[in-house]
Amino acid sequence: MPRLDTIAAVATAVAPGQGGIAVIRLSGPVAEQVGQAVVRCPGRQEWGSHRILYGHVMAVDGQRRLDEVLLLLMRAPRSFTGEDVVEIHCHGGVMAVQQVMERVLEQPGVRRALPGEFSQRAVLNGRLDLTQAEAVSALVSARSRRAADLAMAGLDGGIQARITALRERLLDQLTELEARVDFEDDLPPLDGTALLNELQAVRTELLALVADGERGDALRHGLRVALVGRPNVGKSSLLNRLSRRERAIVTELPGTTRDLLESEIVLDGVPITLMDTAGIRATNDAVEQLGIARSEEALMSADLVLLIVDGHAGWTETDAQLLARIPNAVPRVVVANKSDLDGPPLPREVDVQFSALNGAGEDALVQVLLERCGAGDAAAIVLSLNTRQRDLASAAAAALARSHEVAQQQLPWDFWTIDLREAIRGLGEITGEELTEAVLERVFSRFCIGK
Known part of the structure; x- marks a missing residue:
């Protein structure tokens, strides 16, 4: 799909006083022209593709220098988007980036890029398939090494190859079915049992990919774990131990923690946000009451609750009440702290x-x-479908499951093709072979602006 406009955006994170350089990316038919208009390169530097030029971004008057920059030109089709691309590497921070970006957007035919528009153009121009584009976004937002590894597996084409192979198997079966619909009298009989077995084999593989993707969510997005319990049972001490630093104040006085304290850690490759909550008890302290209210909110929002009890003092009626207050839908782990001290026998909870x-x-x-949390074997996951991909794979698997009903009712071959076509269409939507405007909007609206 040809593009008549040129888009521009800051492709790096920008913060005051942070980052030595920032990159402003342009893509489109006048990208090179804009680079020449904005950047003055001294001497006899050659404007060649995949060359780096040195120069200055000049103000509108052509006299005042706004920044000292490097410019990288990549002519189509050898660029990320498949279009002419220019990257201006300027100094980081805020003001330098803002001034250079303003000069770029002042040029005719240039507009600010929409979220994910660079990656969208890469897909439309055949530089990436849809799963690779989504992997780029996952890599940018990865919060652990394992999440980055899974994103790279998708960027290398692992998801696309796996889904395409399954789709090809279904297309082979659809071809056989359609041939029987049109020329059944001229062809040997089709083995319905073998056909059904092949469809169910593909369905089994799809369900396995869906299950891996659900476990992989913990690697991509992380887990929120609430530490709850009576005052002074060791919640803050446990947080400090897992965090490997003194994140929370620990004293022998009950009620020390009066607010929700969060700590980011990584356990076996899974990003974890530990939420140290105020000890839940009856109190007249107004500040502590606010902390306890936030503890109650944490119970509702957590992916898992760690209920901490005092193993030295033993199980109490209050511990049982706290356990009952955890929502049934939220996984929980009951931890008896202070195992280094002798204590009474502990209950099966x-x-x-x-x-x-x-x-x-x-x-x-x-x-x-x-x-x-369902992430116990996350380290063994090789490929991980995101939510959009899992929804489509699940729908395809459900369509293939309906072939059992068709077989049991001994319906004609053309009935088999209905669900088979639906499954094939869903798998094609995963990789982008079945593209619609709605699919593009759903995928790329979640990207950052410069990607």
């Missing part, structure tokens, strides 16, 4: 014994935590 003092039981705690 306790999953792990742990010592925030010396770290005993930490490995078991991490393993149970990840298993309860």
Whole structure:
């Protein structure tokens, strides 16, 4: 699809006093012309494709220098978007980037890029398939090494290759079916059992990809884990132990934690946000009451709740009440802290014994935590479908499941093709072989502006 306009955006993060350089990216038919108009390159530097030029961005008067920059020109089709692309590498921060961007947008035929528009043009121009474009976004937002590895697997074409292979198998079966619909008298009989087995084999593989994708969500988006319990049972000590730093104040006085305290960590490749909550108890302290109210909110929003009890003091009626207050839909792990001290026998509700003092039981705690969230074997995932891709794969699997009903009712071959076509169409939408404007809008509206 040809583009008549040229788009521009800042392609790097911009913050006051942060970053030595920033990159402003242009793509479109007048990108090179804009670069020549905005950047003055001294001497006899050659404006060649895939060359770096040195110069200055000049003010409108052509006299005042706004910034010292490097300019990279990539002519079509050898660029990210498949169009003429210019990147202006200026100094980082805010003001220099803003002034250079203003000069670019002042040029005729240039407008500010929409979210994900560079990647969208790359897809439309055949530089990337849809799964690779989505992998680019996942790589940019990766919060752990494993999340970055999964994004790279998608960027390398792993998802596209797997889905395309499954789609080709379905297309082969559709071809056989359509041939029987049109020329059944001239062809040998089609083995319905073998056909059904092949469709169900593809369905099984799709369901496995969906399951891996659901576990991979923990690697991509992370988990929010709320630490709850009575005052002074060791919630803050547990947070400090897992965080490997003194993130929370720890004293022997109950009610020390009065607000929701968060700490970002990574456990076995899974990003975890630990939320240390105020100890839940009856109190007349107004500030502590606000903290307890936030603890109640954390119970509702968490992906998992760690209920901390005092293993030295033993299980109490208050612990049982707190356990009952955790929503049924939220996974929970009951941790008996202070395992380094002797205590009474613990009830079956306790999953792990742990010592925030010396770290005993930490490995078991991490393993149970990840298993309860469905991320226990996330490290073994090779490919991970995102939510959009999983929805389409699940719909395709459901369409293939209906072939059982068609077979049992012994309906003619043309009835088989209905659900088979639906499955093929869904898989094509995953990779972009079945593109619609709605698909493009749904995918690229979630991208950052400069990507």
